[in-house]
Amino acid sequence: MKFAHIADVHLGREQFNQPFRYNDYLKVFREAIEKSVNERVDFILIAGDLFHVSRPSPRTIRDAVEVLELPMKKDIPVFAIEGNHDKTIRETSVFDLLEHLGLLHTVGLRREPGKGEFIRSKKLSENRYLVWGQVGDVEIYGLRHHTRWQLIRNDGAVNVLKALFKGRKGILMLHQAVDYLAKDTPYQDAFDLKLSELPDGFSYYALGHIHVHRVAEPSQTGLSGPIVYPGSLERTEVREASHIIRYSSRDRKPKVIDNRDGPKGFYIVEDFQPEFIEVDARPFYSVRVEGESKAELRKKVEEAASLIPKDALAVITLEGTIKGGVSLAEFNDLLKDSGLRYYTFRSRVVGEAVLSKERLSEEELFTDWERELLLHLRVPPKEFSEGLTEFVSWLMERYKKGIPKNTPKKAAEVQKGGEKEETWEKGDEKPKAVKGPTKEEKPKPTEEKVPKKSKPVPKPKNPSSLDAWLRRGKP
Ligand SMILES: [Mn+2]
Incomplete structure (x- = not known):
């Protein structure tokens, strides 16, 4: 059994408002799907954020259809969940359209039972079905993105995921940030799930949401299968840069470093062992230049930029303490003949030295x-x-x-x-x-002193708590 695990495609995104970035995002999606088809996988998973917005443009839908026709023509089923970017509260969404065209199957909680050769359903309550995929003897479960307090209620006494997927096995597809793998990502302090809150018993946890690729093996987590994030297929922010250039005020020459979180791609999984397959995302340079005068900054920016290939993107951060500060407008003309595909400046220059203060934690500064x-x-x-x-x-x-x-x-x-x-x-x-x-x-x-009047909150350890959650109408 072999499958592909893709996530966070963000199709339709024009990063930096640059139309060529639309094509970049589309190109790597096509590459990932083509490589999966050529590997003759049995099925493909898309673990959320296939689209950048929940109402993609007609052009984006057309391009998605064209790419998803490749596996369909080879009878390779595609299973998907909605991420935080492409989920919708409306009855029908672009996923329904793609499903209707036979291009993918959405797994999770549905109002109607699923249809098709590879789809199984179980009625949970009035208008609520658990829908999952079945290829050979492998079952593919999933749930669209939810906020933490939708999933973990009453201070952890109710865990919707554990209730919903109790006794199930195979693959579990989720679009959530798990704390254990969120270190050095934007979700480090804003995770959705603790490791212990994932339901045990699955052979593979196909996740999306964290945009850098990460794997946690069962030997590390104690769970029955690996937890895997493929990351986004393209570089969605500066911390996913392919290369980092550092040029401090002490350095005589700029240093180019490969970024650990730079490689972009997806996983081909055989016997639940993931292997990372790289895609050809556009080179993206994160440049940090430090100087003590405007002239020094300008000179160093030019030197650093000469190390960047012409087709690359660059985000250049200016640093240092310069009397009176600097304005970015004074730098924008600097690289206009450099041939870079796109560049932008950011400033962290301070006008005067600021005494460092002891930092207060979030907890000290804000109430819950x-x-x-x-x-x-x-x-x-x-x-x-x-x-x-x-x-x-x-x-x-x-x-x-x-x-x-x-x-x-x-x-x-x-x-x-x-x-x-x-x-x-x-x-x-x-x-x-x-x-x-x-x-x-x-x-x-x-x-204890809560007077509960309206909307009953699911009670802890009550077997019907899942039903209560379902009745609230939030699949
Ligand atoms: Mn995403």
Whole structure:
């Protein structure tokens, strides 16, 4: 049994607003699919973010169709899940279109049972089916991207993944950041799942979301199979650069280093052993130039740029302490005849020396919900409205917990409008009808004192908790 594991294609993306980047992203996708077909794999997995946005342009859809026809013509099934970039709350999506054309199968929770030779379904509740793939004796499970608090509820007492995939085996496809593999990635402190929260029993964990390739072997994790991230097929940000050039104020010459996270590709997996297959992503240089004057910076930028091949991308970061600082406009003309395909400058130059202060941790600076809000603001704007709805309901739950049990009237007054609340807050005499507690008496929000009225939250260790979660209508 041999399969390909691809993730984070981000088809349709015009990085840096450069139309040629659209073709770069398409080119490596075609390369990955062609190599998979030539390897005669039994099936192909796309572990989320096939598209950069959930409503791709007609051109992007056409290009996806053209590439996905290659495995279809060879009867190689493609199984996919939606990632955070291409998931949608609408009933139908571009994935339905591709599925209808026979180009891929979406696995996970569906409103209707799946169809097709390679598809199996099980009814879980009214309008909810678990749909998975079956090729030979290998089962392919998966679930689209979810936020952490959709998957792990009641402080970890309810784990939706473990409930949903209990007793299942084969392959599990997810689009989430697992803490164990998130080191030195943007998800290091913003992971979705702890290692211990993954359901055990699968022979291969086909993940997406982290954009650099990473493998954690069973001997490291204690799980039944390797956890594998292929990373994105193209370079999506500067930390995925192919090469790094460092040129400090002490150096006489710039140094070129191959970036450990530079290689781009996917995995061909045979007997659940992954082998990394590189694709020809465009060379991308991360250049850091440090200087003590504008003239020194300009000279060093030119020297560093002479080491970069003409078809490459370059992000050039200027560093140093220069009186009065620098403006990037003074550098933009510098490389216009360099022949680089694209370059951009960033400045970390400081005008004057800043005394370093002891750094405060996130926990010291922000409350829990502020950190949760910040986490939400990190998601791309197009999915913000959906994420925000989730966040607001979460915040409402929290707020309800904060209202003391014995003062329902106060809560009612507050809800009536701002006027009375304001009077109360200004320190005037409280209205007689309101028997609110003083600040000191106010009980701390604890789990025990939560008056639950609306929307029941799934109870811990209750076998029907999964049903309750499903009924909430968030597949
Ligand atoms: Mn992605």
